[in-house]
Amino acid sequence: MELRQLKTFALIAKLGSFVQAADRLGYAQSTITNHIQILENEMGVRLFERLGHRVMLTNQGKSLLPYAEQVIKLTSEALTITANTDDLQGKLTIGTGESLGTYRLPGVFQTYRRAYPKVEMILKFASCTTICDRIRNNEIDVGIIINDKIIGDDLIVENISDEQMLFLTAPDHPLALKKIITPHNLAETCVILTEPGCSYRSSVERILKDCRVSPQSFLEASSIETIKQLIMLGLGISMLPRFTVEKELAEGRIHAICWDGPIPNYKVQMLYHKDKWISPILQSFLGTTREYLFGNRD
Structure with missing residues (x-):
């Protein structure tokens, strides 16, 4: 058995869910299932029971859990000791x-x-x-x-962490005066894009394609700071993470529009x-x- 399998086992036991454990660890659910199957095959016992949507430890699983937690704890301590962090x-x-x-x-x-x-x-x-x-x-x-x-x-x-994405304009931009903005309103303005290959650009282009919208024009910049300056000058609308514009939003130099359309879950x-x-x-x-x-x- 491997340490990652024990970590998977202990987290599933804590959360009571294969799905939540997969999300927390960043694994595909099939990987989580495979970790548990390997453990069960090596030990020759079932570790979990599925009762409807609930996942519960078997008696054998309950017996294994404190040992798994101890191995995880000791491994972490050993890494700390051997690292000679000083x-x-x-x-x-x-x-x-x-x-x-x-x-x-x-x-x-x-x-x-x-x-x-x-x-x-x-x-x-x-x-x-x-x-x-x-x-x-x-x-x-x-x-x-x-x-x-x-x-x-x-x-x-x-x-x-989950991050909020915002569509942004200058406070005096015509779109900033509308209560609700839909993707079709982007046909009225210039859309400011990040450079090719950036996930922000890909998401905006996908929204435009899916909604069959053609903006007046595009403006491309490779720097987030440059894009923010272009927004504040009223040259167009762009989509950025909230954490990149917190200061400008607080100071009223950039406006987050009320967006009624698809938005990526970053x-x-x-x-x-x-x-x-x-x-x-x-x-x-x-x-x-x-x-x-x-x-x-x-």
Whole structure:
């Protein structure tokens, strides 16, 4: 049996749900089921019973649970001891997008740097697809992305947070004066897009295609800061995560319209390869990121 199987088993026991455990761990449900089947085959017993929509431990499962929890706890402690965190050093390559790298992750990097000053952090800005590919090619140790839920049998994906996406204009833009905006109203204005390959752009283009809407024109920019300036100048409408415009919204320099249309369900996700060795450096970064991002939610 493997540690990840025991972690899966313990989380299902805690949540009482295969579906919720799969979502929490970022696994496909088939992977969760496979973990439990392997454990049950190795032990020769059933660990869970399904009663309607409820999942309950069998007597054998109840007996295994404290041992699984103890193994997980001891493994975590062993990693902490052997890491020699007082002198942790080496390289860590992190892949992320510009919006997270600019607005969400600097605090993570600062916290990590203070704790592990000898670790060399290399930050790579790239699209979600490129980050996943580079993780598979072992060019990036860990990725932190914002996108629809990433599913891949070769990736470990942890869901960190759900993020609100907003359609944004200048306060004096004609669309800002309307009570409700539908996708068809986008035909009245310029739509400001991020660069090709960015998930924000793909989502907006999909909305326009599905609703058969052709804007007056498009304006493309590769920088979130540039897009914000273009919005404030009244040059068009764009879709960005709320966390990138919190300051401008509070100051009244950007207006979030009341959008009556499809909107992507984006999540901040942390991912690495399922076969990746979780080195003390990577383990410490994963822990720091979880603690910081979970602890600094609104």
